[in-house]
Amino acid sequence: MATINDIVNRIVRGETSAMAEVEAALERAKNTEEYHALLSLTRERAIERAAAIDARIARGEHVGRLAGVPFVVKDNFLAYGAPTTAASKILENFMAPLQATAVEKLENEGAICIGKSNLDAFAHGGSTENSAFGVTHNAYDATKVAGGSSGGSAVVTALDVVPFALGTDTGGSIRQPASFNGVYGIKPTYGTVSRYGVVAMASSTDTIGCFAKKAEDVELIMDIMAGRDKRDMTTLPDFFAPQKPHEQLRIGIISESMTDSVDADVREAVEAYLEKATSAGHTVETVSLPVLKYTLAMYYIVVPAEVSSNLARYDGVRFGVRADGAHTLAELYGRSRDLGFVTENKRRIMIGSYVLSSGFFDAYYLKAQKARTVLIDEFNELFKRYDVLVTPTAPTPAFGIGENTSDPVKMYLADIMTVPASLAGLPALSIPAGVNEAGLPIGVQLIGKSKADAELLAFAHSLEEA
Amino acid sequence: MRDFVDEHRELFRLDFSQLSLFAILEAMTTITSDDVQHLAQLSNIELSNEESANLQQDLTNIVGYIDQLSELDTDGVEPTYQVTGLQNVWRDDTVVQHPAGREGLLKLAPETLDNQVKVPKVL
Numbered sequence: 001m002a003t004i005n006d007i008v009n010r011i012v013r014g015e016t017s018a019m020a021e022v023e024a025a026l027e028r029a030k031n032t033e034e035y036h037a038l039l040s041l042t043r044e045r046a047i048e049r050a051a052a053i054d055a056r057i058a059r060g061e062h063v064g065r066l067a068g069v070p071f072v073v074k075d076n077f078l079a080y081g082a083p084t085t086a087a088s089k090i091l092e093n094f095m096a097p098l099q100a101t102a103v104e105k106l107e108n109e110g111a112i113c114i115g116k117s118n119l120d121a122f123a124h125g126g127s128t129e130n131s132a133f134g135v136t137h138n139a140y141d142a143t144k145v146a147g148g149s150s151g152g153s154a155v156v157t158a159l160d161v162v163p164f165a166l167g168t169d170t171g172g173s174i175r176q177p178a179s180f181n182g183v184y185g186i187k188p189t190y191g192t193v194s195r196y197g198v199v200a201m202a203s204s205t206d207t208i209g210c211f212a213k214k215a216e217d218v219e220l221i222m223d224i225m226a227g228r229d230k231r232d233m234t235t236l237p238d239f240f241a242p243q244k245p246h247e248q249l250r251i252g253i254i255s256e257s258m259t260d261s262v263d264a265d266v267r268e269a270v271e272a273y274l275e276k277a278t279s280a281g282h283t284v285e286t287v288s289l290p291v292l293k294y295t296l297a298m299y300y301i302v303v304p305a306e307v308s309s310n311l312a313r314y315d316g317v318r319f320g321v322r323a324d325g326a327h328t329l330a331e332l333y334g335r336s337r338d339l340g341f342v343t344e345n346k347r348r349i350m351i352g353s354y355v356l357s358s359g360f361f362d363a364y365y366l367k368a369q370k371a372r373t374v375l376i377d378e379f380n381e382l383f384k385r386y387d388v389l390v391t392p393t394a395p396t397p398a399f400g401i402g403e404n405t406s407d408p409v410k411m412y413l414a415d416i417m418t419v420p421a422s423l424a425g426l427p428a429l430s431i432p433a434g435v436n437e438a439g440l441p442i443g444v445q446l447i448g449k450s451k452a453d454a455e456l457l458a459f460a461h462s463l464e465e466a
Numbered sequence: 467m468r469d470f471v472d473e474h475r476e477l478f479r480l481d482f483s484q485l486s487l488f489a490i491l492e493a494m495t496t497i498t499s500d501d502v503q504h505l506a507q508l509s510n511i512e513l514s515n516e517e518s519a520n521l522q523q524d525l526t527n528i529v530g531y532i533d534q535l536s537e538l539d540t541d542g543v544e545p546t547y548q549v550t551g552l553q554n555v556w557r558d559d560t561v562v563q564h565p566a567g568r569e570g571l572l573k574l575a576p577e578t579l580d581n582q583v584k585v586p587k588v589l
Binding site: 094095097098190191204230233234236291294296297298300301308312315316317318319320321322326327328329330331332333334335337338341343346347349350351352353354355357363364366367368369370371372373374376407408409412424425 | 511545
């Protein structure tokens with residue numbers, strides 16, 4: 001499988017063209033329609049951009065590090081050429097008046113967006129079954145979920161429609177679908193990539209990352225997207241820089257993530273990956289993160305609280321879909337939001353309203369934010385002695401479509417391994433670690449120290465070649 | 467049960483906190499249909515009866531799950547509201563033209579009149 005660098009080199013040398021690459025990607029998108037991974041194609045704009053890049057190459061002009069490389073963005077990124085729906089009815093026809101900084105940076109390097117991928121509406125979910133526009137199917141088994149919420153981006157990467165795709169990760173929405181579809185998925189350190197022009201979900205944990213099949217491709221894309229943006233005041237000063245792998249990392253495997261409640265197949269895959277690390281000269285020890293069992297409860301307090309606030313803006317007034325026949329403004333809000341949101345959006349908004357209600361604030365929201373400090377302290381203690389922490393990315397491989405939809409709490413449990421790094425703002429990477437007997441992919445999660453994103457990628461790359 | 471606990475919150479804290487009785491009672495939280503209506507109102511969502519009934523069960527289950535956090539000892543722990551450590555990130559207080567312009571932004575609104583967004587009467 002060619003790396004992104006290989007593709008760019010071939011385009012620049014004239015062995016292929018941006019147009020040929022884009023047309024081939026659009027063709028592959030058409031041939032994989034039955035997975036329902038894409039909500040829209042940005043065909044016209046992609047063709048125009050490809051022609052422009054080929055013309056520049058023909059004139060001998062400098063082109064960027066991603067010249068002519070097609071990619072897909074999750075449909076909660078504002079991008080030109082197609083609506084930005086967040087897979088919700090309320091934004092069904094919303095044509096973005098600007099582009100996300102992340103998309104702009106990739107386009108400035110010559111990358112070409114060919115389409116927008118399916119997600120759980122407003123990124124609320126772990127299976128892409130909460131999309132208002134239909135379910136995405138797993139790349140390995142059409143009866144299984146794609147994972148979520150960035151399910152569509154994971155599937156188009158797994159199916160080689162495009163060499164990379166963008167996603168957002170608030171509690172696991174890149175890592176878990178990456179695991180379910182056998183590709184890399186990174187959630188960077190909180191604040192690495194600008195969120196300007198991306199539909200907000202939970203502002204204290206929302207991050208932007210990507211999917212690819214090679215660690216070096218992930219590194220290249222993150223290197224381009226990372227950096228301070230004056231339009232997003234929460235971005236960190238520039239720090240991301242590709243690096244060489246360390247010869248000997250101290251790895252801690254979190255014991256609470258390897259209990260009997262985790263699928264045996266998943267534990268075996270994690271152990272096999274750790275053996276590979278040991279043979280490569282790294283040390284592995286079992287460590288404990290006692291607060292792990294409470295992190296999902298923290299997450300489902302903090303995130304709905306922030307969701308209820310961030311989704312207040314969807315009211316049918318200034319943009320988006322407006323319900324018909326409302327006689328008062330209150331009716332207009334209530335009806336537009338009823339028809340515009342899926343049930344999971346409503347659950348989260350209402351739980352958010354609940355935990356923020358006067359009288360309950362201390363017991364829930366404040367309590368969760370204190371618990372978050374406990375979690376961060378436990379991570380800090382471990383990172384005094386270890387460079388990298390390891391868990392499975394998810395407790396199971398992809399589950400069946402419809403299997404968890406009737407029980408929201410059961411669905412939330414799919415996030416149990418991924419939420420800790422989100423609440424602590426730490427970088428985390430899901431690495432493809434083979435398939436089980438049924439042929440379903442399994443992912444291993446690496447969690448690094450704050451700003452150790454490139455170190456995780458270098459490590460993953462070194463084991464990929466081994 | 468929730469009302470009962472709330473009314474006697476101080477009592478439970480004083481007399482039974484060591485026995486975790488408060489935590490046990492908390493874990494029995496149920497969301498009533500009145501709670502659902504109240505939360506829907508706070509959230510500005512007009513729910514159908516069927517969806518209200520389903521949400522009552524869902525929200526009870528979710529609150530039941532998150533209630534387990536009360537077991538965790540957080541006495542004397544400071545809350546974490548954000549993880550960047552960034553403080554007071556300033557920008558210049560100047561007017562910036564939106565790339566879409568006034569017309570482009572008004573075009574996004576479902577209804578407009580004389581360069582303004584139109585809504586039904588407020589009351």
